Amino acid sequence: MSAQDMLKVFITRRIPQEGMKILQEDGRCNLSVWDSDEPVPRAELLKGVAGAHGLLCLLSDRIDAEVLDAAGPNLKVISTLSVGFDHLAIDEIKKRGIRVGYTPDVLTDTTAELTVALLLATARRLPEGVQEVKNGGWSTWKPLWLCGYGLSGSTVGVIGLGRIGLAIARRLKPFGVKRLLYTGRQPKPQAQEVDGEYVPLERLVSESDFVVVACSLTPDTQGLCDKAFFGKMKKSSVFINTSRGAVVNQEDLFDALKSGQIAAAGLDVTTPEPLPTNHPLLTLKNCVILPHIGSATYSTRGVMAELSANNLLAGLTGTEMQSELKL
Amino acid sequence: MWCSRAALGRLRRIGTEIAPRTVTGFHRAMSTLPKVYVTRKVPPVGLEILRKSGQVQFEMWDSDDPVPRQELLKKVKGCAGILCVLTEKIDAELLDAAGPNLKVLSTMSVGFDHLSLDELKKREISVGYTPDVLTDAVAELTVALLLTTSRRLIEATHEAKTGGWGTWRTLWLCGHELANSTVGILGLGRIGVAIAERLKPFKVKKFIYTDVEPRPELADMIQADYVSLDELAKQSDFLAICCALTPETQGICNKNLFTKMKKNSIFINTSRGGVVNQEDLYEALSTGLIAGAGLDVTTPEPLPTNHPLFTLKNCVILPHIASASYTTRNAMSALAANNLLAGLRGEPMPKELKL
Numbered sequence: 001m002s003a004q005d006m007l008k009v010f011i012t013r014r015i016p017q018e019g020m021k022i023l024q025e026d027g028r029c030n031l032s033v034w035d036s037d038e039p040v041p042r043a044e045l046l047k048g049v050a051g052a053h054g055l056l057c058l059l060s061d062r063i064d065a066e067v068l069d070a071a072g073p074n075l076k077v078i079s080t081l082s083v084g085f086d087h088l089a090i091d092e093i094k095k096r097g098i099r100v101g102y103t104p105d106v107l108t109d110t111t112a113e114l115t116v117a118l119l120l121a122t123a124r125r126l127p128e129g130v131q132e133v134k135n136g137g138w139s140t141w142k143p144l145w146l147c148g149y150g151l152s153g154s155t156v157g158v159i160g161l162g163r164i165g166l167a168i169a170r171r172l173k174p175f176g177v178k179r180l181l182y183t184g185r186q187p188k189p190q191a192q193e194v195d196g197e198y199v200p201l202e203r204l205v206s207e208s209d210f211v212v213v214a215c216s217l218t219p220d221t222q223g224l225c226d227k228a229f230f231g232k233m234k235k236s237s238v239f240i241n242t243s244r245g246a247v248v249n250q251e252d253l254f255d256a257l258k259s260g261q262i263a264a265a266g267l268d269v270t271t272p273e274p275l276p277t278n279h280p281l282l283t284l285k286n287c288v289i290l291p292h293i294g295s296a297t298y299s300t301r302g303v304m305a306e307l308s309a310n311n312l313l314a315g316l317t318g319t320e321m322q323s324e325l326k327l
Numbered sequence: 328m329w330c331s332r333a334a335l336g337r338l339r340r341i342g343t344e345i346a347p348r349t350v351t352g353f354h355r356a357m358s359t360l361p362k363v364y365v366t367r368k369v370p371p372v373g374l375e376i377l378r379k380s381g382q383v384q385f386e387m388w389d390s391d392d393p394v395p396r397q398e399l400l401k402k403v404k405g406c407a408g409i410l411c412v413l414t415e416k417i418d419a420e421l422l423d424a425a426g427p428n429l430k431v432l433s434t435m436s437v438g439f440d441h442l443s444l445d446e447l448k449k450r451e452i453s454v455g456y457t458p459d460v461l462t463d464a465v466a467e468l469t470v471a472l473l474l475t476t477s478r479r480l481i482e483a484t485h486e487a488k489t490g491g492w493g494t495w496r497t498l499w500l501c502g503h504e505l506a507n508s509t510v511g512i513l514g515l516g517r518i519g520v521a522i523a524e525r526l527k528p529f530k531v532k533k534f535i536y537t538d539v540e541p542r543p544e545l546a547d548m549i550q551a552d553y554v555s556l557d558e559l560a561k562q563s564d565f566l567a568i569c570c571a572l573t574p575e576t577q578g579i580c581n582k583n584l585f586t587k588m589k590k591n592s593i594f595i596n597t598s599r600g601g602v603v604n605q606e607d608l609y610e611a612l613s614t615g616l617i618a619g620a621g622l623d624v625t626t627p628e629p630l631p632t633n634h635p636l637f638t639l640k641n642c643v644i645l646p647h648i649a650s651a652s653y654t655t656r657n658a659m660s661a662l663a664a665n666n667l668l669a670g671l672r673g674e675p676m677p678k679e680l681k682l
Contacts, residue, residue, distance in 0.1 A: 117474035
């Protein structure tokens with residue numbers, strides 16, 4: 001194959017070997033990689049995509065009209081190493097007839113696992129406990145010290161019972177959850193599996209002991225969790241968000257936590273990411289913040305890399321993608 | 328914000344009734360009612376039960392901290408019943424100090440390694456404890472600790488606070504997932520089964536367990552296979568210690584066990600600190616014999632803040648909070664009180680420990 005026939009691919013980050021191997025072994029690709037664990041600077045991105053047929057990116061790369069223009073008319077496929085696609089300007093991409101690959105399903109279990117881990121750590125006050133142990137606050141076993149809220153007999157509300165929301169619900173069930181509520185644009189037949197009750201958002205918020213946000217970020221869900229939302233929650237309730245930071249109004253969340261309007265919150269996603277270290281939410285004992293590690297296991301990241309590589313190749317060759325995003 | 332305001336209110340009221348360090352329940356024929364000593368400020372629901380029964384007069388060590396030994400020995404004198412927590416050693420010395428009136432010992436715990444069972448049996452004292460009511464909370468905390476350890480939540484929260492969080496990265500803070508794993512349980516009792524039930528939907532491939540002998544009824548509930556201790560160590564990706572502390576299990580988690588475990592395995596102990604050889608655990612963690620450990624129990628408790636285990640990023644230590652949910656501690660308090668009263672009436676206890 002001549003150099004001209006080679007398909008130019010730009011990869012915006014160092015990705016797991018499982019994915020690189022697939023692309024390297026495919027003889028048709030001329031690979032250009034921003035070979036770092038840190039994000040590609042904007043200027044480098046615009047330069048790197050010039051003339052590219054395919055782009056493999058991460059959720060930290062904003063792919064908007066500027067990038068697409070810089071790439072030019074060769075660009076046939078964008079493959080993102082994520083299930084979220086709020087970083088992609090879908091309208092612009094669709095307009096240009098570019099296909100999009102993403103990584104649903106393969107990260108569902110791991111993300112649901114992390115969400116439950118975060119819920120339990122928040123509700124049972126694990127980070128506080130670890131701190132007390134390290135700084136000498138642990139003197140002896142005490143009947144009411146560090147008591148938390150248990151799932152047994154509780155009502156759990158899931159906002160967005162999609163793949164991940166359902167997987168979360170499945171994992172919470174055996175903890176003795178009494179009621180599983182969910183809300184969204186319409187009821188889901190698969191909710192039956194977890195005895196899920198479809199309710200309006202307001203009811204979910206006011207009746208749940210644990211509120212778990214698992215929806216995608218859209219104009220409708222942007223800022224959904226605000227002062228009015230937190231104002232309806234129970235004083236003893238726990239709020240968990242592992243979807244996207246922008247679904248939550250962080251100032252309102254801070255107020256709700258500080259004033260005792262809700263008991264605690266756990267976040268794996270924030271606005272921005274990373275959250276600045278002087279952010280008020282980081283000062284609260286009853287707020288647990290993780291640095292967006294929902295899908296962070298070795299095997300899952302490897303599988304995501306493989307899938308995104310295969311999606312990319314399918315897009316380059318005009319064949320069927322394993323996971324294509326319908327635009 | 329974290330304390331039940333109602334509970335705090337009640338506690339304050341009890342505290343102001345009488346002298347600072349003791350609380351008593353007053354009744355009409357006070358001097359003839361059997362004496363009970365409560366060794367710690369337990370959740371009020373249990374005290375209400377004692378008070379309302381009209382059956383006993385009681386004194387309580389009105390503090391969140393343990394009663395000093397000398398005070399304890401003094402106060403139990405002539406008691407018919409003692410309600411204690413796991414920090415009190417109920418041994419010959421204490422039972423002698425209490426004297427021949429002592430009929431009932433009620434502990435607000437499911438563990439009983441702080442009780443000299445031989446001495447209690449010899450003196451025909453009946454013993455109440457609190458199994459079952461705390462099973463859910465303990466299983467829940469064990470799973471919480473397992474996930475916190477395997478998914479590196481403490482490291483992650485630290486990075487978020489201290490500026491280590493740069494941006495989303497493909498392999499940063501990666502952990503080990505439960506999906507397709509083998510989970511091993513050392514000591515299959517109520518709590519072990521409850522843990523397995525909670526882990527199942529995480530797509531665990533296989534549950535295995537070891538014990539002094541097979542436990543078919545319990546094992547069937549979770550489809551777990553009985554294996555030797557060696558096999559448990561070799562096959563487990565996640566190993567949860569759920570046994571009681573006995574002379575047989577003392578130090579059973581030692582070099583011999585850790586050297587057989589997988590490099591990527593996670594070790595979790597929410598049973599009793601004495602089951603683990605902590606020096607051997609430190610070796611195993613620091614040399615990469617196993618991937619991580621989560622402990623809710625240690626030797627001693629509290630663990631001194633300069634203990635080497637604290638220097639390890641892959642070791643998560645909690646201050647023995649497995650049963651620390653409001654509803655559970657209240658239920659334990661109520662059960663302990665009811666056990667005590669039943670024992671004094673010579674009736675079957677709701678939960679009696681067979682000696």
